[in-house]
Amino acid sequence: MAQTARVLIPPPSAFQAVSRLRQQQRAHSTKKKASAKDPLDISAYPAEYIRNFSIIAHIDHGKSTLADRLLELTGTIDKSATNKQVLDKLKVERERGITVKAQTASMFYDYRGHRYLLNLIDTPGHVDFSYEVSRSLAACQGTLLLVDASQGIQAQTVANFYLAFGEDLTILPVLNKIDLPGADPAKVKTQLQSAFDMDPDQVLAISAKSNLNVDQVLPLVIEHIPPPTNTVQQPLKALLFDSWYDSYVGVVCLIRVVDGIVRKGDTIVSNHSKRKYDIAEVGIMYPEPTPTTSLQAGQVGYITCNMKTVSEAHVGDTFYRLKQPVDPLPGFVPAKSMVFSGIFPVDSAEFARLDESIEKLTLNDASVSMQKETSNALGQGWRLGFLGTLHMDVFRQRLEEEYDARVIITQPTVPYRVVYANGDSKTVRTPAEFPEYHEMASTVSETQEPMVSATMIFPQEYLGAMMDLCSQHRSGEQEHTFIDESRVMMTCKLPMAEIVDDFYTQLKSRSSGYASFDYEECGYIPSDLVKLNVNINRRPVDALSVIVHRSQVEFVGRSIAQKLKKVIKRQLFEVAVQVVAGSRVVARETISATRKDVTAKCYGGDVTRKMKLLHKQKEGKKRMRMIGNVEIPQEAFLAVIKK
Numbered sequence: 001m002a003q004t005a006r007v008l009i010p011p012p013s014a015f016q017a018v019s020r021l022r023q024q025q026r027a028h029s030t031k032k033k034a035s036a037k038d039p040l041d042i043s044a045y046p047a048e049y050i051r052n053f054s055i056i057a058h059i060d061h062g063k064s065t066l067a068d069r070l071l072e073l074t075g076t077i078d079k080s081a082t083n084k085q086v087l088d089k090l091k092v093e094r095e096r097g098i099t100v101k102a103q104t105a106s107m108f109y110d111y112r113g114h115r116y117l118l119n120l121i122d123t124p125g126h127v128d129f130s131y132e133v134s135r136s137l138a139a140c141q142g143t144l145l146l147v148d149a150s151q152g153i154q155a156q157t158v159a160n161f162y163l164a165f166g167e168d169l170t171i172l173p174v175l176n177k178i179d180l181p182g183a184d185p186a187k188v189k190t191q192l193q194s195a196f197d198m199d200p201d202q203v204l205a206i207s208a209k210s211n212l213n214v215d216q217v218l219p220l221v222i223e224h225i226p227p228p229t230n231t232v233q234q235p236l237k238a239l240l241f242d243s244w245y246d247s248y249v250g251v252v253c254l255i256r257v258v259d260g261i262v263r264k265g266d267t268i269v270s271n272h273s274k275r276k277y278d279i280a281e282v283g284i285m286y287p288e289p290t291p292t293t294s295l296q297a298g299q300v301g302y303i304t305c306n307m308k309t310v311s312e313a314h315v316g317d318t319f320y321r322l323k324q325p326v327d328p329l330p331g332f333v334p335a336k337s338m339v340f341s342g343i344f345p346v347d348s349a350e351f352a353r354l355d356e357s358i359e360k361l362t363l364n365d366a367s368v369s370m371q372k373e374t375s376n377a378l379g380q381g382w383r384l385g386f387l388g389t390l391h392m393d394v395f396r397q398r399l400e401e402e403y404d405a406r407v408i409i410t411q412p413t414v415p416y417r418v419v420y421a422n423g424d425s426k427t428v429r430t431p432a433e434f435p436e437y438h439e440m441a442s443t444v445s446e447t448q449e450p451m452v453s454a455t456m457i458f459p460q461e462y463l464g465a466m467m468d469l470c471s472q473h474r475s476g477e478q479e480h481t482f483i484d485e486s487r488v489m490m491t492c493k494l495p496m497a498e499i500v501d502d503f504y505t506q507l508k509s510r511s512s513g514y515a516s517f518d519y520e521e522c523g524y525i526p527s528d529l530v531k532l533n534v535n536i537n538r539r540p541v542d543a544l545s546v547i548v549h550r551s552q553v554e555f556v557g558r559s560i561a562q563k564l565k566k567v568i569k570r571q572l573f574e575v576a577v578q579v580v581a582g583s584r585v586v587a588r589e590t591i592s593a594t595r596k597d598v599t600a601k602c603y604g605g606d607v608t609r610k611m612k613l614l615h616k617q618k619e620g621k622k623r624m625r626m627i628g629n630v631e632i633p634q635e636a637f638l639a640v641i642k643k
């Protein structure tokens with residue numbers, strides 16, 4: 001029941017002051033957390049006055065901008081110019097202008113005489129991060145489906161709609177960017193009607209940038225999204241849906257309290273590991289972690305406890321109170337890695353440090369799978385599984401920027417399957433595991449590759465170019481339908497290996513950026529696969545091996561040899577680069593001999609200058625790998641990845 005008289009949180013103006021103070025604290029020192037303050041009492045918010053919702057959309061349709069506006073409107077953050085995209089917290093997100101990690105923020109909002117506690121989850125738009133979206137949706141009862149009024153429905157609009165639909169959430173369509181001259185709200189409303197059977201009259205049209213109609217968003221949320229169920233009297237049942245590592249407080253778990261109540265000092269048990277934890281702090285993301293006296297049924301917030309290692313926070317886990325076990329929540333289907341790549345430290349002395357960094361980073365990103373790997377050429381490293389190539393690239397960037405790591409990433413591969421003559425089969429995640437040429441005929445009965453079902457949406461004038469692109473990437477039969485008079489939705493099956501390569505870049509360039517793309521995995525088909533090995537001066541460099549379809553052997557082989565020729569520096573002797581399929585040389589390049597004297601330009605005396613140059617050369621060499629007697633630069637591995 002409503003207990004408005006007991007609202008103990010400060011009024012919005014005081015919140016602004018707290019928020020401002022917090023920002024100042026953040027700017028000057030990151031040492032002191034808000035935990036020094038008295039905890040907020042949010043027990044006066046029963047489920048009835050809570051709304052948990054997310055914003056989903058295609059990439060760049062304005063989710064983070066709308067989230068900013070809502071946080072400003074509720075006084076959760078200032079309207080200052082520095083408060084841009086506050087929920088895109090990672091450096092990589094700000095640099096690339098994309099959301100990679102779903103973020104939660106709580107707000108208080110007065111509506112029709114009541115104060116509501118609203119929990120908003122901003123989700124990523126890119127297909128590689130859709131796992132983040134599905135986890136976030138498990139903490140919500142409804143979602144805003146945001147569509148750019150100038151671009152209309154795109155591939156991830158469709159994919160995200162079906163994710164939310166599958167979770168049985170209330171979906172509220174919102175058109176954004178109606179301030180743009182190219183915006184055509186009427187047309188996009190028709191698209192929403194024909195694609196999702198939505199009533200055009202129920203679609204709210206806003207501009208998150210200019211604040212137009214943004215004040216109508218939260219009333220829409222309160223009136224149409226159902227509150228969570230009020231089960232505060234029942235034993236504690238909480239879903240762990242996200243977690244991260246904070247260097248001051250350790251592991252932070254984001255939870256949705258489904259039943260009961262949880263407070264500081266309680267002892268809870270993880271259903272996954274059956275380990276006990278004492279809760280050190282509970283709180284809400286406001287938008288920074290802000291302690292509260294409790295979290296109760298329907299509320300979304302964080303807990304910190306005595307979790308020692310980052311791997312203990314198992315996303316999808318259910319927590320319950322000690323001695324009061326409950327039926328666990330269904331959790332999540334584990335994210336399936338689509339792209340596997342080897343990661344090795346540039347300097348092998350950094351292995352232990354990199355191991356720790358990767359472990360921390362994978363806690364913040366449960367969709368990365370990890371296993372140790374040893375390469376003849378690169379030493380000890382890891383084989384990591386990612387959801388896509390952007391995901392892989394973002395992971396690498398975060399390792400380098402947030403953990404100051406220097407790594408070599410090998411050519412990504414998809415999980416192939418090898419069926420042996422004796423009936424056994426195995427999934428192959430690295431070229432090293434793939435049978436050699438001579439073994440194929442005697443022991444292997446079939447090789448298979450994973451396929452995806454791809455959806456593309458684009459203006460109809462690009463239909464020919466898109467059909468061409470798919471055919472060149474070994475697509476199956478293509479089907480297309482018109483979603484309005486000028487836009488086409490095309491679907492087809494493609495080998496996953498084709499899309500981890502440069503498919504997306506080509507799709508964008510051939511459609512002048514207008515085509516959008518989404519895919520989901522759809523099983524394996526038999527495929528004639530061949531392993532290509534690279535020999536440098538007759539020594540195999542296992543980290544450069546690739547698995548390709550037989551039809552691509554010559555083309556890929558030539559391209560690898562040419563790229564390596566460009567990036568491997570000339571040595572004091574001649575270097576032969578060979579790409580081989582079994583004993584057959586598919587392509588060969590020769591790098592002629594030279595001698596590089598870095599001090600050549602230093603005429604005359606200054607010995608310190610010469611020393612400096614020689615030292616610099618030595619530093620540069622740390623980024624090299626010796627394969628036999630040939631130095632291979634880091635760029636060689638990157639060159640093979642890039643087309």
Ligand SMILES: Nc1nc2c(ncn2[C@@H]2O[C@H](COP(=O)(O)OP(=O)(O)OP(=O)(O)O)[C@@H](O)[C@H]2O)c(=O)[nH]1
Pocket residue numbers: 057058059060061062063064065066097098099100123124125126176177178179180206207208209210
């Ligand atoms: N003109 C106009 N531009 C907008 C509006 N809303 C957002 N933008 C701009 O659109 C771009 C993308 O906005 P974001 O909020 O980062 O989009 P997003 O959906 O969060 O992006 P991802 O998280 O990467 O999927 C930014 O340059 C915004 O300034 C709007 O209402 N009008």
